[in-house]
Amino acid sequence: MADAVKNVHVSDEIAIQIVAMNKWYGEFHVLRDINLTVYKGERIVICGPSGSGKSTLIRCINRLEEHQKGDILVDGIPLTNDLKKIDEVRREVGMVFQHFNLFPHLTVLENLTLAPIWVRKMPKRDAEELAMKYLTRVKIPEQAKKYPGQLSGGQQQRVAIARSLCMSPKIMLFDEPTSALDPEMIKEVLEVMVDLAQSGMTMLCVTHEMGFARQVANRVIFMDQGQIIEQNSPKEFFENPKSERTKLFLSQILH
Amino acid sequence: MSSAPKTSAYLRTEDAPLLPAPISMVGVQGWIIANLFPTIGNGIVSILAGAFLAWIGWGVLDWAIFSAVWSGENREVCAVEGAGACWPFVYTRFAQWIYGFYPIDQRWRVNICFLVGAAALIPMLMPSMPHKKWNALFLLIAYPLITLILLTGGHFTMSAAAFLNAFIILALAATFLPLVTFGIEEGIRANRIGFGLAGLGILVWLASFVIGSSIWHSALGSFAPSSIGAAFFIGAGGLLGIGQLRGAANSSAQASLRNWLIAAAVLFGLMLILKMDFGLEEVETSQWGGLLVTLVVAITGIVASLPLGILLALGRRSKMPIVKTFSVIFIEAWRGVPLITVLFMASVMLPLFLPEGVNFDKLMRALIGVALFSSAYMAEVVRGGLQAIPKGQYEAAQALGLSYWKVMSLIVLPQALKIVIPGIVNSFISLFKDTTLVSIVGLFDLLQIATTTSNDAKWASPQTGSTAYFSAALIFWIFCFSMSRYSIFIERRLNTGHKR
Numbered sequence: 188m189a190d191a192v193k194n195v196h197v198s199d200e201i202a203i204q205i206v207a208m209n210k211w212y213g214e215f216h217v218l219r220d221i222n223l224t225v226y227k228g229e230r231i232v233i234c235g236p237s238g239s240g241k242s243t244l245i246r247c248i249n250r251l252e253e254h255q256k257g258d259i260l261v262d263g264i265p266l267t268n269d270l271k272k273i274d275e276v277r278r279e280v281g282m283v284f285q286h287f288n289l290f291p292h293l294t295v296l297e298n299l300t301l302a303p304i305w306v307r308k309m310p311k312r313d314a315e316e317l318a319m320k321y322l323t324r325v326k327i328p329e330q331a332k333k334y335p336g337q338l339s340g341g342q343q344q345r346v347a348i349a350r351s352l353c354m355s356p357k358i359m360l361f362d363e364p365t366s367a368l369d370p371e372m373i374k375e376v377l378e379v380m381v382d383l384a385q386s387g388m389t390m391l392c393v394t395h396e397m398g399f400a401r402q403v404a405n406r407v408i409f410m411d412q413g414q415i416i417e418q419n420s421p422k423e424f425f426e427n428p429k430s431e432r433t434k435l436f437l438s439q440i441l442h
Numbered sequence: 443m444s445s446a447p448k449t450s451a452y453l454r455t456e457d458a459p460l461l462p463a464p465i466s467m468v469g470v471q472g473w474i475i476a477n478l479f480p481t482i483g484n485g486i487v488s489i490l491a492g493a494f495l496a497w498i499g500w501g502v503l504d505w506a507i508f509s510a511v512w513s514g515e516n517r518e519v520c521a522v523e524g525a526g527a528c529w530p531f532v533y534t535r536f537a538q539w540i541y542g543f544y545p546i547d548q549r550w551r552v553n554i555c556f557l558v559g560a561a562a563l564i565p566m567l568m569p570s571m572p573h574k575k576w577n578a579l580f581l582l583i584a585y586p587l588i589t590l591i592l593l594t595g596g597h598f599t600m601s602a603a604a605f606l607n608a609f610i611i612l613a614l615a616a617t618f619l620p621l622v623t624f625g626i627e628e629g630i631r632a633n634r635i636g637f638g639l640a641g642l643g644i645l646v647w648l649a650s651f652v653i654g655s656s657i658w659h660s661a662l663g664s665f666a667p668s669s670i671g672a673a674f675f676i677g678a679g680g681l682l683g684i685g686q687l688r689g690a691a692n693s694s695a696q697a698s699l700r701n702w703l704i705a706a707a708v709l710f711g712l713m714l715i716l717k718m719d720f721g722l723e724e725v726e727t728s729q730w731g732g733l734l735v736t737l738v739v740a741i742t743g744i745v746a747s748l749p750l751g752i753l754l755a756l757g758r759r760s761k762m763p764i765v766k767t768f769s770v771i772f773i774e775a776w777r778g779v780p781l782i783t784v785l786f787m788a789s790v791m792l793p794l795f796l797p798e799g800v801n802f803d804k805l806m807r808a809l810i811g812v813a814l815f816s817s818a819y820m821a822e823v824v825r826g827g828l829q830a831i832p833k834g835q836y837e838a839a840q841a842l843g844l845s846y847w848k849v850m851s852l853i854v855l856p857q858a859l860k861i862v863i864p865g866i867v868n869s870f871i872s873l874f875k876d877t878t879l880v881s882i883v884g885l886f887d888l889l890q891i892a893t894t895t896s897n898d899a900k901w902a903s904p905q906t907g908s909t910a911y912f913s914a915a916l917i918f919w920i921f922c923f924s925m926s927r928y929s930i931f932i933e934r935r936l937n938t939g940h941k942r
Contacts, residue, residue: 277840280841284838290838292860302842
């Protein structure tokens with residue numbers, strides 16, 4: 188299966204371009220001089236110690252966080268204060284959160300159809316059909332009528348992935364999608380993500396699942412103290428890390 | 443060393459038997475033992491408390507039923523030694539408690555309002571009934587209009603100046619329409635000239651306050667020349683705004699234009715309906731009273747305070763400094779003064795600030811005062827709910843591309859309001875009881891009428907006053923307790939068993 192993923196075509200077209208981007212929280216400089224170009228079809232895993240700015244970086248891509256300096260272009264759209272542009276970007280970029288963030292007052296099906304109906308103005312029937320298609324893809328169509336609180340963590344995260352997919356995004360962002368899950372549920376979520384990678388989706392994934400990185404990523408980025416320290420192909424990254432900080436980090440998480 | 447090593451290995455070969463529950467767990471007897479007499483000390487307290495309750499209960503029952511006077515024509519039957527409640531007094535005066543001084547031959551109008559209201563409200567409150575949307579529209583739009591016309595008699599004087607003012611408001615809205623539709627930057631660019639004209643119009647209108655203006659009397663009615671000037675400029679601004687929208691081909695521009703047209707039609711339609719003569723005799727609000735006034739004040743307050751409170755709560759949490767400051771000032775100002783002060787201000791001070799000739803109805807002023815006052819409280823209740831919603835909910839909704847208002851109305855508010863149902867209903871109940879304060883500005887609400895009628899020489903007896911207060915309290919309690927029970931019912935219903 189790993190090979191199948193590796194062979195997914197990466198195009199020359201640029202999906203995301205980040206140029207000399209900086210971000211501060213008040214006085215604190217969280218992201219320093221970030222330069223990153225993501226091509227369509229790329230699967231990038233971002234790792235690094237906690238507090239290194241990995242989550243902040245991907246949250247800047249759909250403007251959940253604002254950057255103060257530099258440029259971010261998503262699918263050619265520049266991210267500025269222009270609300271219309273922000274909404275345009277958010278329609279094209281799906282996001283999966285560490286704590287799922289499903290809407291607890293809506294059923295699974297309603298969670299999935301909400302955005303297609305209200306943002307894409309899709310008729311309810313079509314939206315439900317689409318939702319069932321993606322629920323089937325994440326292998327839980329039988330849970331459609333339940334409320335999120337009635338599902339296990341792994342099922343909830345799969346619903347969250349399906350919810351993002353219902354907007355037919357061009358890019359998917361994953362913010363530590365498996366860190367809040369029990370070990371036996373991590374596998375079912377990773378399987379869905381591998382399946383997504385095989386379909387050619389552009390993915391940026393903050394995760395500590397190094398197995399997933401080896402199997403799926405075509406590029407691994409290591410961040411520390413708000414900077415990109417090293418990026419390389421997974422094979423090179425794991426077997427032949429260049430910087431001392433990367434070596435230290437890898438020695439701590441891989442035994 | 444010689445003994446065999448200890449091991450915790452174990453294997454069950456037979457199922458443990460299923461035993462009946464102990465006596466304290468089952469039946470009435472079990473409940474009594476478990477809850478009232480678990481120990482000797484608790485048993486003594488239970489007996490003492492039971493005796494106390496029985497003593498109080500007997501006192502009330504004796505007064506209200508066994509020793510009560512049930513029939514009679516005047517005070518003599520009640521002014522007897524040892525007599526309990528004076529029910530014939532309540533019976534003969536009950537109509538007045540409900541209608542106040544509403545003309546007797548016109549009381550059918552009040553009855554219709556009560557009946558229609560109940561008929562529309564009951565299916566609204568029952569979750570199983572269909573057509574909630576139409577039901578709500580009827581209750582919120584048609585019903586207030588019907589009540590207003592039925593209770594007052596309709597046939598309002600709508601001067602030409604009033605229509606002119608409505609025109610100015612609509613034109614102002616049209617001027618700002620591009621701003622709302624295209625976003626701030628583009629909107630300002632699109633209708634720059636329109637804004638200039640509207641600003642000029644507002645200046646003309648403000649200038650008339652400084653310079654003082656005379657009134658033109660014409661065949662169409664009386665106008666202040668300044669407002670004609672204002673209407674001219676603002677109207678031009680509005681026309682330009684509409685022109686911009688018509689020029690734009692996108693669907694949101696067409697939608698806002700359509701909404702504006704609907705608003706204009708509704709506004710003028712309302713004015714025409716209110717102006718219409720239905721042949722009903724006019725009943726001034728000073729003749730209203732009793733439960734009618736209590737319900738009018740309470741329901742208006744409840745219906746107005748919830749949406750206003752939600753808007754204020756959202757405003758207070760807004761990132762826009764002006765909106766936020768306004769909301770904070772509004773909420774803190776209203777919360778900082780007692781309702782009595784608000785009512786006094788509304789009935790005594792407000793007329794001093796209004797221009798000559800503008801005269802607000804006294805009940806209307808009290809209504810506005812109560813509604814704004816309670817909306818400030820409601821805002822804080824709702825804000826409590828908004829704060830309980832995790833940040834992740836906003837983020838997930840935003841990440842899906844939902845706009846601010848959709849995030850709020852589809853994701854945040856449904857959850858926030860559900861959390862604060864007890865607080866909201868608490869506010870409603872306290873508002874319902876606070877309506878008794880309108881008596882200090884000379885309105886005769888239920889309590890005031892009960893007090894007044896009990897002082898009537900025809901019925902004056904040692905028990906008349908207490909009977910009046912007891913009955914009024916009972917009526918208030920029925921309304922408040924129903925609200926409380928309904929809120930518990932809705933809470934249970936909305937609790938769909940999700941823990942998170």
